[in-house]
Amino acid sequence: MANNQTILKVEDLRTHFFTRSGVVKAVDGISFDLHQGETLGIVGESGSGKSMTAWSILGLVPKPAGRIVGGRILYQGEDLLEKSAAEMREIRGSGICMVMQDPSTSLNPVFTIGNQVYETLRMDSRQSRSSLRQKAVEILSSVRIPAPERRLASFPHQMSGGMRQRVVGAIAMARDPNVLIADEPTTSLDATIQLQYLTLLKEIQAATGAAIIFITHDFGIVARMCDRVAVMYAGKIVEQADVLQLFDSPSHPYTEALLRSVPDLDDQTDYLPSIDGQPPTLDNLPIGCSFAPRCPHVFARCEEFPPEFEIEPGHQARCWIRYGGN
Amino acid sequence: MVSTTTNALETGTSGIRRLPGQLLRARLPWVPILILGLILVCAAFAELIAPHDPLAINVLNRHMAPGESASHLLGTDSLGRDILSRLIHGARTTVIISFVSLLAGAVVGTVLGLISGYFGGWVDAIIMRCVDAALGFPTVLLAMIIVVFLGTGTINIILAVALTFWARFARMARGDVLAVKTQDYVTLARITGVSTPVVIWRHIFPNVVNTLTVISSLLVGQIILLEAALSFLGLGLAPGAPAWGIMVAEGRDILIDVWWLSLFPGLAITIVVLAFNFFGDWLRDTLDPKMRQAQ
Amino acid sequence: MVATNGAGNGDALVRLDGVKKHYAVTSGLVLQRNIGAVKAVDGISLTIFPGETYSLVGESGCGKTTTSRMVLLVEPTTEGDIYYEGRPLSDINRDERKSFHASVQAVFQDPWSSLNPRMRVQSIISEPLTTHQRVTKQEVRTRVGELLETVGLNSFHATRYPHEFSGGQRQRIAIARALSTQPKLIVLDEPVSALDVSIRAQILNLLKELQSSQGLSYLLIAHNLATVRYMSHRVGVMYLGKIVEESDPETLFSNPMHPYTRALISASLPADPRRQREEMVLTGEVPSPLNPPSGCTFHTRCPFATEECRTDIPEYRELEAGHNVACHLY
Numbered sequence: 036m037a038n039n040q041t042i043l044k045v046e047d048l049r050t051h052f053f054t055r056s057g058v059v060k061a062v063d064g065i066s067f068d069l070h071q072g073e074t075l076g077i078v079g080e081s082g083s084g085k086s087m088t089a090w091s092i093l094g095l096v097p098k099p100a101g102r103i104v105g106g107r108i109l110y111q112g113e114d115l116l117e118k119s120a121a122e123m124r125e126i127r128g129s130g131i132c133m134v135m136q137d138p139s140t141s142l143n144p145v146f147t148i149g150n151q152v153y154e155t156l157r158m159d160s161r162q163s164r165s166s167l168r169q170k171a172v173e174i175l176s177s178v179r180i181p182a183p184e185r186r187l188a189s190f191p192h193q194m195s196g197g198m199r200q201r202v203v204g205a206i207a208m209a210r211d212p213n214v215l216i217a218d219e220p221t222t223s224l225d226a227t228i229q230l231q232y233l234t235l236l237k238e239i240q241a242a243t244g245a246a247i248i249f250i251t252h253d254f255g256i257v258a259r260m261c262d263r264v265a266v267m268y269a270g271k272i273v274e275q276a277d278v279l280q281l282f283d284s285p286s287h288p289y290t291e292a293l294l295r296s297v298p299d300l301d302d303q304t305d306y307l308p309s310i311d312g313q314p315p316t317l318d319n320l321p322i323g324c325s326f327a328p329r330c331p332h333v334f335a336r337c338e339e340f341p342p343e344f345e346i347e348p349g350h351q352a353r354c355w356i357r358y359g360g361n
Numbered sequence: 362m363v364s365t366t367t368n369a370l371e372t373g374t375s376g377i378r379r380l381p382g383q384l385l386r387a388r389l390p391w392v393p394i395l396i397l398g399l400i401l402v403c404a405a406f407a408e409l410i411a412p413h414d415p416l417a418i419n420v421l422n423r424h425m426a427p428g429e430s431a432s433h434l435l436g437t438d439s440l441g442r443d444i445l446s447r448l449i450h451g452a453r454t455t456v457i458i459s460f461v462s463l464l465a466g467a468v469v470g471t472v473l474g475l476i477s478g479y480f481g482g483w484v485d486a487i488i489m490r491c492v493d494a495a496l497g498f499p500t501v502l503l504a505m506i507i508v509v510f511l512g513t514g515t516i517n518i519i520l521a522v523a524l525t526f527w528a529r530f531a532r533m534a535r536g537d538v539l540a541v542k543t544q545d546y547v548t549l550a551r552i553t554g555v556s557t558p559v560v561i562w563r564h565i566f567p568n569v570v571n572t573l574t575v576i577s578s579l580l581v582g583q584i585i586l587l588e589a590a591l592s593f594l595g596l597g598l599a600p601g602a603p604a605w606g607i608m609v610a611e612g613r614d615i616l617i618d619v620w621w622l623s624l625f626p627g628l629a630i631t632i633v634v635l636a637f638n639f640f641g642d643w644l645r646d647t648l649d650p651k652m653r654q655a656q
Numbered sequence: 657m658v659a660t661n662g663a664g665n666g667d668a669l670v671r672l673d674g675v676k677k678h679y680a681v682t683s684g685l686v687l688q689r690n691i692g693a694v695k696a697v698d699g700i701s702l703t704i705f706p707g708e709t710y711s712l713v714g715e716s717g718c719g720k721t722t723t724s725r726m727v728l729l730v731e732p733t734t735e736g737d738i739y740y741e742g743r744p745l746s747d748i749n750r751d752e753r754k755s756f757h758a759s760v761q762a763v764f765q766d767p768w769s770s771l772n773p774r775m776r777v778q779s780i781i782s783e784p785l786t787t788h789q790r791v792t793k794q795e796v797r798t799r800v801g802e803l804l805e806t807v808g809l810n811s812f813h814a815t816r817y818p819h820e821f822s823g824g825q826r827q828r829i830a831i832a833r834a835l836s837t838q839p840k841l842i843v844l845d846e847p848v849s850a851l852d853v854s855i856r857a858q859i860l861n862l863l864k865e866l867q868s869s870q871g872l873s874y875l876l877i878a879h880n881l882a883t884v885r886y887m888s889h890r891v892g893v894m895y896l897g898k899i900v901e902e903s904d905p906e907t908l909f910s911n912p913m914h915p916y917t918r919a920l921i922s923a924s925l926p927a928d929p930r931r932q933r934e935e936m937v938l939t940g941e942v943p944s945p946l947n948p949p950s951g952c953t954f955h956t957r958c959p960f961a962t963e964e965c966r967t968d969i970p971e972y973r974e975l976e977a978g979h980n981v982a983c984h985l986y
Contacts, residue, residue, distance in 0.1 A: 298882040
């Protein structure tokens with residue numbers, strides 16, 4: 036695992052939405068550390084707040100409905116919530132970059148790939164046209180775009196989804212960020228292309244030493260890519276652990292049930308244990324544990340919101356059944 | 362950029378199904394509604410409301426200024442007819458012509474738009490070329506041709522207006538159909554063996570109605586203006602009939618001296634058209650907030 | 657020809673025999689010339705037996721959805737024929753067509769698009785029923801209530817509108833609709849991939865239960881191999897409009913033969929950091945079906961390709977009992 040220097044520290048972050056029908060607590064008091072060179076997976080279903088966590092870190096919470104109402108986001112020791120809009124733009128330009136789910140909307144359809152790569156390169160330094168071009172070719176070939184010289188003149192629609200996503204990744208990595216946030220970057224890709232992309236991302240990470248926050252709902256990707264994992268449910272982190280700890284001894288009933296409900300290719304079974312009920316709607320959450328209505332182990336204590344219990348060093352879960360150091 | 366979270370929030374609050382409730386809860390535009398209500402009452406009960414016969418000629422009382430006589434509040438015209446009574450009866454002409462031609466245009470246009478969008482191919486190509494032609498052809502010229510061949514009269518003016526406006530409905534309906542027909546529930550209905558007319562009626566049409574309601578209310582204003590313009594040019598109703606456009610035309614030669622002849626019908630047209638436009642805007646914002654963002 | 661199958665009982669319910677779907681690509685505005693054909697489906701044969709699930713897997717553009725649309729009569733075949741209970745679909749009369757529509761239904765991926773937002777659940781579910789049978793209002797109400805309970809909802813849900821339900825519940829409504837005419841075959845096109853992870857197992861289990869209680873056959877279109885293994889009795893792997901390998905899931909996933917199947921398995925990430933698969937990262941992307949490669953269409957990405965693969969089309973043949981492969985390696 037990576038060295039232990041913390042590059043990003045999120046403390047008790049709360050991002051709420053103020054809508055006509057009430058306050059929606061999209062992110063409600065989450066804390067985690069991201070160390071240099073490591074990959075943190077944030078796992079959750081739609082509406083669990085995993086994407087909003089990323090947007091909060093980047094200072095891109097949709098206004099005016101959304102507001103960060105509490106907590107701190109320390110990047111290299113400085114609180115991002117106290118930065119001005121201009122400072123945040125600079126940090127997004129070179130410190131913390133993001134790759135989004137849908138590559139087709141991350142690239143501007145009316146500019147060539149070359150133009151969009153140049154734009155990134157120009158942001159940090161003045162360079163001659165030919166050296167710009169050479170750098171762009173290097174970047175594209177680093178993400179295995181075939182014939183990069185010719186691709187500079189292509190428009191996004193002339194490329195396949197996998198190639199576009201690699202270009203988006205290339206543009207993000209060209210800024211040499213310290214933190215890369217990847218929000219389900221492979222959901223729109225086919226399996227074999229996804230594997231190509233994930234392998235590439237690992238290689239780039241090894242070369243640049245960037246820390247990655249990988250947002251996903253797929254435990255297969257978590258198992259392959261991540262060093263640490265945070266499981267989110269209804270705006271809260273319910274379990275946080277090293278990847279081996281999580282898969283070896285899932286300690287929150289939600290994680291446990293979710294892992295068991297995913298079919299396994301290497302195993303012939305006739306029945307999958309499934310989770311009852313529906314995912315929660317954030318504007319109508321129970322007072323105590325949000326998972327209680329679907330939990331097989333629910334008991335009286337669950338009406339109270341559970342604190343974080345330490346299962347083993349580096350492994351915490353928010354569940355009352357862990358009360359008393361179980 | 363919209364996140365999945367905000368999407369999830371929105372789906373909870375903007376179901377298309379809650380529209381009637383939404384209409385009731387929204388703040389009603391009282392001024393336009395009052396004006397339009399007044400016009401409708403005038404149109405329905407013109408005989409009861411109007412103080413005089415709109416066609417009664419009294420040359421002795423010609424060109425009476427507004428307020429000159431208590432029985433002719435808005436004055437009289439060159440033949441001594443009561444302007445207020447003519448305005449009230451004119452409302453009926455306006456309402457009948459605009460609503461009937463709107464209805465005719467909407468029905469024809471929507472049906473053709475549904476067919477065009479649903480079937481596509483050469484059917485679509487033919488209908489859309491007709492739409493282009495109809496939108497490209499000057500309305501006044503079209504009305505002149507109709508009047509030359511069929512003569513003046515209410516029916517012919519309705520025909521001229523409907524022939525112009527059906528194309529707008531056809532184009533709007535077609536656009537909506539193209540969006541709706543790719544929805545899985547349309548494919549599923551076909552897989553189930555539901556017949557094509559039923560698919561269109563049950564699954565496509567209800568999703569087009571909102572848009573059509575909104576553009577209808579926005580088009581009424583334009584239709585009233587068109588009807589007035591045609592009447593003004595003498596292409597509409599017979600001269601002397603109580604129509605606002607004709608009344609404006611009758612006063613234009615003596616506008617400086619006898620200003621009230623043209624002013625009051627002109628004001629009536631302006632107010633009614635504005636009222637319809639405000640009402641239409643409100644309806645659009647309430648029924649279809651997405652349309653507003655797109656504009 | 658297609659091998660017989662252990663899991664199926666009796667005669668084939670649906671059989672595809674050399675089915676092709678080509679889309680002509682034309683150029684020129686007035687005088688249109690054909691300049692080629694997109695070979696979306698290029699000669700596939702398969703058999704679905706009563707009570708079993710046949711799955712088609714492959715990446716986007718491989719033709720699996722087009723195949724299902726031909727089975728559903730949404731699109732005509734270009735060549736080849738589809739047989740339903742032994743009768744070719746190209747040669748059925750009006751009445752037979754009606755009864756076919758009643759006995760073959762579908763459930764699609766996106767539960768937000770598959771339910772008309774302006775209809776009540778009752779009308780949605782009963783649409784196939786009222787289209788094919790004369791039923792009274794009371795009968796409709798009773799049947800819809802039964803169906804809702806069959807799929808794990810309540811009969812009082814009948815008067816609600818789709819937007820009042822979550823994704824998983826909507827997919828249950830879509831399944832209830834498909835069941836309303838007591839069909840024999842349901843085409844499932846990615847039935848869980850749009851749903852939340854915690855809901856997927858619920859829906860898969862429901863589908864399995866319905867299969868055993870009602871003797872349904874499924875044609876499952878999916879890209880997730882683990883889901884396919886869980887659901888299927890027989891699996892066909894598609895690449896560029898052709899089935900390249902077909903077998904029962906046990907054999908297919910423990911002893912894959914075609915290099916493409918092996919690559920797909922390698923790309924399916926196990927939810928276990930300690931488990932490593934044979935690494936087989938394919939280079940390049942799926943070629944366009946407009947001008948597919950010569951010989952074996954997979955040779956451009958295949959790590960084992962030889963000269964023969966570039967020129968000769970491999971024969972699709974049975975290598976072991978019930979295990980068909982189209983590859984020059986064997």
